[in-house]
Amino acid sequence: GAGVSQSPSNKVTEKGKDVELRCDPISGHTALYWYRQSLGQGLEFLIYFQGNSAPDKSGLPSDRFSAERTGGSVSTLTIQRTQQEDSAVYLCASSLSPTLDYEQYFGPGTRLTVT
Amino acid sequence: AQKVTQAQTEISVVEKEDVTLDCVYETRDTTYYLFWYKQPPSGELVFLIRRNSFDEQNEISGRYSWNFQKSTSSFNFTITASQVVDSAVYFCALSGGYNFNKFYFGSGTKLNVKP
Numbered sequence: 471g472a473g474v475s476q477s478p479s480n481k482v483t484e485k486g487k488d489v490e491l492r493c494d495p496i497s498g499h500t501a502l503y504w505y506r507q508s509l510g511q512g513l514e515f516l517i518y519f520q521g522n523s524a525p526d527k528s529g530l531p532s533d534r535f536s537a538e539r540t541g542g543s544v545s546t547l548t549i550q551r552t553q554q555e556d557s558a559v560y561l562c563a564s565s566l567s568p569t570l571d572y573e574q575y576f577g578p579g580t581r582l583t584v585t
Numbered sequence: 586a587q588k589v590t591q592a593q594t595e596i597s598v599v600e601k602e603d604v605t606l607d608c609v610y611e612t613r614d615t616t617y618y619l620f621w622y623k624q625p626p627s628g629e630l631v632f633l634i635r636r637n638s639f640d641e642q643n644e645i646s647g648r649y650s651w652n653f654q655k656s657t658s659s660f661n662f663t664i665t666a667s668q669v670v671d672s673a674v675y676f677c678a679l680s681g682g683y684n685f686n687k688f689y690f691g692s693g694t695k696l697n698v699k700p
Contacts, residue, residue, distance in 0.1 A: 512690035
């Protein structure tokens with residue numbers, strides 16, 4: 471079946487521009503996560519959505535970062551006024567349940583380069 | 586505070602050798618979960634195992650085995666008779682506390698298996 475998809479796969483933008491990254495979770499998965507992976511680093515939690523509940527935004531690094539999830543499915547991560555330190559791979563994951571009985575399935579990521 | 590340390594940045598072995606990837610974690614929670622993920626060169630993370638803090642039983646799955654020791658706060662991963670296809674970056678992760686859906690990842694260990 472279809473896995474988690476993300477678009478674009480690569481994005482090059484100029485410093486100061488806004489970018490939008492998209493995540494399509496696996497159909498039926500109620501939980502959705504965004505992570506950031508900087509070069510040679512582990513994954514940094516950004517935000518978590520569960521159904522219609524308020525998202526857990528505790529990992530967002532600054533107010534330039536925001537995310538929404540429409541209709542409990544597709545999610546968009548927006549970075550405003552991008553900075554060079556925002557350059558990283560942004561990973562999205564989804565899981566069938568918010569409990570940990572179900573594993574997280576990761577997408578291929580969006581590689582963001584801010585010049 | 587939650588923290589995961591993977592001290593081995595990169596390991597190189599020759600095919601058929603056994604290799605152990607170390608993971609040390611820090612948490613003040615009594616209930617927590619530990620995970621291992623594999624990130625092959627293609628980039629998509631693949632779930633390998635989940636362990637809860639109340640289950641210290643070691644687990645074996647084919648050539649993979651995991652050694653969970655609460656006394657040393659370690660959750661090490663051993664690959665027996667390594668193969669070239671095992672080459673990847675392996676991440677250890679921890680979740681716990683009030684928000685089990687917030688994962689803390691280690692910085693990863695890159696495993697190179699040479700033929």
